[in-house]
Amino acid sequence: MTGTSPGGATGGEHARSPRTLLEHKIRERRQSLEEFADYAEQFARQHGEPGTLSVRHLKRLVAGHGAHGQPLGRPRPATARLLERIFDTTIDELLAPPHTAVRDQRDDERELRRMLHAAARIDSTTLALLRDQLNATRRLDRQLGAIIAHDEVLTKTRQVTQLLHHSLTPATRSQLAALLSELHSLAGWQALDMGQMHIAWQHYEHGRIAVSDTEHPAYRAHTIAGQAFVLIDLGDTANANTMLAATRERTHRTTSRLIRSWLAAAHGEALAADQQPEASERAFDEADALLPNDTADADGPYVALDPIHLARWRGHALARTGNPEAIDVLTTALDHLDPTFTRAETALRVDLAQALAACDEPIEARKQVEQADTLASHIGSTRQGRRISTLRHSLQ
Numbered sequence: 582m583t584g585t586s587p588g589g590a591t592g593g594e595h596a597r598s599p600r601t602l603l604e605h606k607i608r609e610r611r612q613s614l615e616e617f618a619d620y621a622e623q624f625a626r627q628h629g630e631p632g633t634l635s636v637r638h639l640k641r642l643v644a645g646h647g648a649h650g651q652p653l654g655r656p657r658p659a660t661a662r663l664l665e666r667i668f669d670t671t672i673d674e675l676l677a678p679p680h681t682a683v684r685d686q687r688d689d690e691r692e693l694r695r696m697l698h699a700a701a702r703i704d705s706t707t708l709a710l711l712r713d714q715l716n717a718t719r720r721l722d723r724q725l726g727a728i729i730a731h732d733e734v735l736t737k738t739r740q741v742t743q744l745l746h747h748s749l750t751p752a753t754r755s756q757l758a759a760l761l762s763e764l765h766s767l768a769g770w771q772a773l774d775m776g777q778m779h780i781a782w783q784h785y786e787h788g789r790i791a792v793s794d795t796e797h798p799a800y801r802a803h804t805i806a807g808q809a810f811v812l813i814d815l816g817d818t819a820n821a822n823t824m825l826a827a828t829r830e831r832t833h834r835t836t837s838r839l840i841r842s843w844l845a846a847a848h849g850e851a852l853a854a855d856q857q858p859e860a861s862e863r864a865f866d867e868a869d870a871l872l873p874n875d876t877a878d879a880d881g882p883y884v885a886l887d888p889i890h891l892a893r894w895r896g897h898a899l900a901r902t903g904n905p906e907a908i909d910v911l912t913t914a915l916d917h918l919d920p921t922f923t924r925a926e927t928a929l930r931v932d933l934a935q936a937l938a939a940c941d942e943p944i945e946a947r948k949q950v951e952q953a954d955t956l957a958s959h960i961g962s963t964r965q966g967r968r969i970s971t972l973r974h975s976l977q
Contacts, residue, residue, distance in 0.1 A: 603675040604643035606668055614639050625663055627783050628735065629772060632663030645676060693747075700747040708756050711741065715760065719767060719883065724921045726960025727771035734771060738764040745791070755795045762788040762800040763882050769807050773814065774924065776963030782811050798835040799881035802828050806847045814964070818855035825851050836881065842871035843884040846894045853898035861902065865895045885925070889917045893929050900936040907936035927956040927965045934972055943976050950976070 599605035607617045614636055621634045638656070642664075646653050653676070655661065661672040668675060714737060722730035741764060745757040765788030772781035788804040805828050812821040825848040833841060849864035868891060876887045893914040899907035911933040918926055934949035950972050957965040 599643075599679050601643055601645045601676055602670070602679040603664070603668075605679040606670075606675070607643065614643065621663060621667060624667055627780055628666065629731070629775070629777055629780050630659070630663045630666065632657070632659035632661075634660055634663065642676065645678075696743060696747040697749070700744050700753075701749065703744060703748065703750075703753050703757070708753070708760070711737075711760055715763060715767075716883075720921070722767065722771060723885075723925070724923050726924060726962060727775050728961035731768070731771045731775070734764060734768045738768060755797070758791045758795045759797050759800050759882075761791040762797070762804060764788075765791065766804055766807055766882065769804075769811075773807075773811060774960075774962050774964045776967070778811050778814060782808060785811065798832050799837065799840045802832045802836060802840065802844060803882040803884070806844060809847065809851055813851055813854045818851060821851040822848070822855055822857075838871050838873045839876055839884065839886065840881050842868045842873075842891070843886050845871060846886070846891060849898050850894065850901075853901040856902060858898075858902040858904065861898050865891075865898065868894075885922070889914055889919075890925070893918065893925065893932075896936075897928070897932045900932045900939070903939050905936070905940050908933065908940060911936060923956055923960055924962060924965075927953050927960065927962055930956070931965055931968045931972065935968075938972065938976060946972070947976055 599608060607614065610617065612620065618634055618636045618639050621632075624630070625632055625634075638660075641653060642656065644653075656664075656672065664675055665672055718730050718733050718737065722734070738761065741757060741761045745754060745761055748754045748757055765784045769781045769784035769788065772778075772784060785804045785807040788807070789801055792800045792804075805824055809821040809824045812818070812824070825844065829841070829844050829848060832844070836844075845864050845868035849861045849868060852858075852861035852864055872886065872888065872891060892910055896907050896911035896914055899910060911929060915926070915929055915933065918929065920926070930949045930953035934946045934953065937943075937946035937949065950969055953965065954969050956962075957969060
């Protein structure tokens with residue numbers, strides 16, 4: 582009886598030399614082709630990749646030829662990209678014979694030493710540069726949307742993850758963990774805007790885990806609030822409220838006034854989504870009272886919160902609960918909003934259209950819908966696109 586390896590491949594299959602580097606790498610993972618195909622499907626979902634990989638197709642790829650020995654054509658670009666991201670190797674190398682690329686134990690040791698050395702060279706200047714890169718990417722994202730900035734965020738997330746996993750200095754690890762948490766939070770917000778709620782949840786969870794063993798309560802609270810926004814979009818407003826209330830209670834003595842103000846506003850949105858208008862208004866009043874004059878917080882995660890953004894957020898909550906005051910609040914916020922906040926303007930115009938429609942002003946509501954639709958198309962916002970479609974239907 583033929584023995585079976587832990588990965589599910591038969592002993593005979595492992596006795597044969599791998600025909601492609603792809604086959605070799607799958608064997609290194611100690612996975613059968615079926616197990617790897619399942620993993621690739623899960624990886625694609627979690628990372629927003631459109632590529633697919635059936636077991637039948639995978640068998641042809643690892644063999645380097647078709648079922649009847651015919652030459653193997655190149656896989657679809659989406660499938661090639663998926664494999665390249667999983668293995669961090671070009672598709673041409675993966676489909677080539679493995680004899681020139683198989684790494685022995687010494688290669689693995691050299692790679693580990695290389696990464697440890699790279700992580701050891703991180704200093705305050707390097708950390709500042711990484712944060713500057715994040716800020717620049719964040720600026721691109723808020724103005725041009727995830728369709729431009731999402732890949733860059735994912736690339737930077739992988740880089741910082743590698744550095745964090747190989748850093749031996751506690752202070753450096755702590756700062757890298759905070760940076761990684763912010764990267765995952767940004768990627769989570771982008772995924773939510775693109776309508777990928779499960780992927781958004783996973784990013785926030787990874788960000789939460791990154792700072793779980795560090796002294797960063799504000800960063801952890803920030804990622805938990807992100808997960809609450811995912812729950813709101815899913816319609817689970819009760820659990821969103823529970824999460825935010827518990828987070829506010831847990832961090833009210835350990836975070837800055839700016840973060841506490843931001844969490845109060847987030848809680849106000851969740852309460853409005855749960856149709857608790859009075860409690861929502863109290864939360865926004867608390868947010869307003871907590872908001873400091875200086876809204877730059879060097880010791881915590883980035884949050885876009887100042888009097889204009891807080892008014893925009895309050896207007897969103899008022900529109901959710903059908904309060905006619907939403908029109909004036911939102912109009913004032915729109916007049917003063919920084920024009921580089923394209924995604925924020927898109928959401929604000931949708932909120933304003935919703936408030937105008939509730940006050941029986943369909944002509945003005947349609948004008949806001951059309952402007953919001955143009956902006957949503959430019960930045961690729963599936964989230965706001967869905968709201969626009971719903972509003973259009975109700976205005977017919």
